[in-house]
Amino acid sequence: MMTESKSNHVAIIGAGLGGISAALSLALEGYRVSVYEKNDRIGGKLNWIEAQGYRFDLGPSILTLPAIFNRTFRKAGTRFEDEVPLCTVRPHWRNFFEDGTVIDLHPDPDVMAAEAERAGEPARNVHRFLDYAGRLFDEVSRGYFDEGLDSASDFRAFYGLSGFPKFDLLHTMHQGVARRFKTAYFRDIFDFFIKYVGSSAYRAPAFMNCLPTIQFRHDLWYVRGGMYGIALALGRLMDRLGVEMHLQSDVQEIMLSDDGGAVRGLRLASGETVVCENIVSNLEVIPACRRLLHLPERELARMQRRLEPACSGLVIDIGLDRAYENLAHHNFVFSGNQKNHFRTVFQRHELPSDPTLYVVAASRTDPTVAPEGCDGLKILPHIPYLRPDRPVTQEQYMALKDMVLAKLERVVCPDLRRHIVYEHVWTPEDIERQYGSNGGSIYGVVTDRFRNFGFKAPKASPHTAGLYFVGGSVNPGAGMPMVFLCGQNVARKIVTRDRDGGT
Numbered sequence: 001m002m003t004e005s006k007s008n009h010v011a012i013i014g015a016g017l018g019g020i021s022a023a024l025s026l027a028l029e030g031y032r033v034s035v036y037e038k039n040d041r042i043g044g045k046l047n048w049i050e051a052q053g054y055r056f057d058l059g060p061s062i063l064t065l066p067a068i069f070n071r072t073f074r075k076a077g078t079r080f081e082d083e084v085p086l087c088t089v090r091p092h093w094r095n096f097f098e099d100g101t102v103i104d105l106h107p108d109p110d111v112m113a114a115e116a117e118r119a120g121e122p123a124r125n126v127h128r129f130l131d132y133a134g135r136l137f138d139e140v141s142r143g144y145f146d147e148g149l150d151s152a153s154d155f156r157a158f159y160g161l162s163g164f165p166k167f168d169l170l171h172t173m174h175q176g177v178a179r180r181f182k183t184a185y186f187r188d189i190f191d192f193f194i195k196y197v198g199s200s201a202y203r204a205p206a207f208m209n210c211l212p213t214i215q216f217r218h219d220l221w222y223v224r225g226g227m228y229g230i231a232l233a234l235g236r237l238m239d240r241l242g243v244e245m246h247l248q249s250d251v252q253e254i255m256l257s258d259d260g261g262a263v264r265g266l267r268l269a270s271g272e273t274v275v276c277e278n279i280v281s282n283l284e285v286i287p288a289c290r291r292l293l294h295l296p297e298r299e300l301a302r303m304q305r306r307l308e309p310a311c312s313g314l315v316i317d318i319g320l321d322r323a324y325e326n327l328a329h330h331n332f333v334f335s336g337n338q339k340n341h342f343r344t345v346f347q348r349h350e351l352p353s354d355p356t357l358y359v360v361a362a363s364r365t366d367p368t369v370a371p372e373g374c375d376g377l378k379i380l381p382h383i384p385y386l387r388p389d390r391p392v393t394q395e396q397y398m399a400l401k402d403m404v405l406a407k408l409e410r411v412v413c414p415d416l417r418r419h420i421v422y423e424h425v426w427t428p429e430d431i432e433r434q435y436g437s438n439g440g441s442i443y444g445v446v447t448d449r450f451r452n453f454g455f456k457a458p459k460a461s462p463h464t465a466g467l468y469f470v471g472g473s474v475n476p477g478a479g480m481p482m483v484f485l486c487g488q489n490v491a492r493k494i495v496t497r498d499r500d501g502g503t
């Protein structure tokens with residue numbers, strides 16, 4: 001069967017947040033939009049499971065910068081906060097260390113100052129660091145985020161050479177942290193803000209120290225009932241704006257003109273072809289180039305040197321028959337040697353023996369996600385993406401899971417393993433199979449000063465007119481607000497092209 005094309009028709013491959021955002025922005029500009037999603041629900045990594053009275057966010061559990069989502073909702077005549085039941089979370093994070101030290105991150109400067117002093121970190125260091133982070137955030141926002149800059153030459157044109165020193169370009173993120181904090185506790189905590197993009201603080205450029213501003217200035221949010229509430233609201237908005245959603249529609253090929261210079265359509269696993277001149281791929285750039293454009297492996301290997309995947313994760317969900325009140329909603333249990341953790345995962349590409357753990361106890365804020373008096377915990381150590389030269393067996397993943405549970409039991413939750421009544425584990429293979437991400441990456445492309453200086457792939461294909469990319473492997477990178485922003489910026493690129501002419 002052949003579907004008719006229309007000049008203002010855009011086909012989107014994948015209904016992750018980036019694809020949905022592009023779909024909504026284009027529909028709001030009057031385009032006819034069809035989305036083809038291989039799974040049976042929208043949201044991509046924004047996903048969930050429910051079992052035995054426990055509900056777990058399988059993907060994102062921290063919402064930041066809801067104002068970015070609100071831009072699209074406002075254009076549609078509504079408000080994000082009216083469509084999604086949002087609340088702020090206190091403390092933002094609770095940080096546990098092996099020596100028994102516990103430090104909360106709190107947006108109230110007085111509370112934060114008291115936490116710092118208690119841990120031996122002068123409160124003025126926190127103020128000084130957050131000032132530095134705020135200045136970086138303002139610079140990164142006005143060009144890289146808001147203008148959707150895609151390359152070093154875009155940067156030069158926008159900021160001018162004289163603007164570069166404002167990005168603290170000569171340092172890594174860790175150096176930016178270590179120069180401003182005295183204690184190992186605060187160095188480890190602020191280094192680990194790099195978790196938002198699944199990279200190493202020892203390899204990321206210093207301007208990634210903009211990340212704490214996202215939380216400290218703009219707060220940290222939860223969606224009552226679970227994060228999937230965002231996808232439900234986006235689904236309603238797509239229906240209202242007439243976006244055509246095709247679930248269980250696996251795209252197998254992007255069809256090009258004979259010279260590869262223009263998009264002709266796409267082919268689905270069912271054999272159906274869709275004729276169209278504009279395609280936005282929410283499947284990551286390298287998997288799209290491999291599976292849908294069939295580029296040679298040599299070329300893909302060259303691309304991958306710059307666009308190396310961010311880390312993957314072992315996603316452990318456990319239902320408990322009791323609650324641990326010492327856990328906050330969001331918790332980090334730090335590695336005894338975080339530098340070694342980063343090096344093991346990001347340079348040696350091996351399973352870490354003592355990873356920093358992210359532990360979510362959403363029932364602390366939302367009693368509907370677990371049976372009364374019980375906790376459901378999501379535990380996420382960052383681990384390497386899949387590499388053929390570093391194969392990992394299922395037994396090794398399960399041994400890591402046992403080690404992680406033993407550490408959590410030792411440092412935070414006594415007798416934890418005796419109280420587990422439900423367990424669900426996803427490995428990088430599951431993540432790759434479910435979402436098609438490169439090597440099971442959970443945050444798209446790695447942020448690495450020495451590989452890409454933090455740049456991801458550009459939004460428009462440099463070779464093929466009408467072919468665009470959106471999502472965690474594209475600038476400005478991963479995380480719910482960033483991929484949503486990316487979708488808005490891709491749509492703006494298409495609209496500007498059609499208004500001003502050009503490819």
Ligand SMILES: Cc1cc2nc3c(=O)[nH]c(=O)nc-3n(C[C@H](O)[C@H](O)[C@H](O)COP(=O)(O)OP(=O)(O)OC[C@H]3O[C@@H](n4cnc5c(N)ncnc54)[C@H](O)[C@@H]3O)c2cc1C
Pocket residue numbers: 013014015016017018019036037038039042043044045046058059060061062063064249250251252282283313315380434435436437442443444470471472473477478479480481483
């Ligand atoms: C465990 C985990 C924890 C995370 N924690 C956070 C967090 O706390 N806060 C935060 O902001 N972010 C977090 N993230 C990151 C965030 O989830 C992602 O950056 C974001 O959701 C990715 O969106 P995306 O648009 O890149 O697309 P994806 O979510 O990757 O969606 C791509 C879509 O394309 C579909 N697709 C793939 N191939 C095809 C094909 N051939 N045909 C049709 N459809 C196809 C997939 O099925 C999928 O639906 C987390 C991610 C994970 C996995």
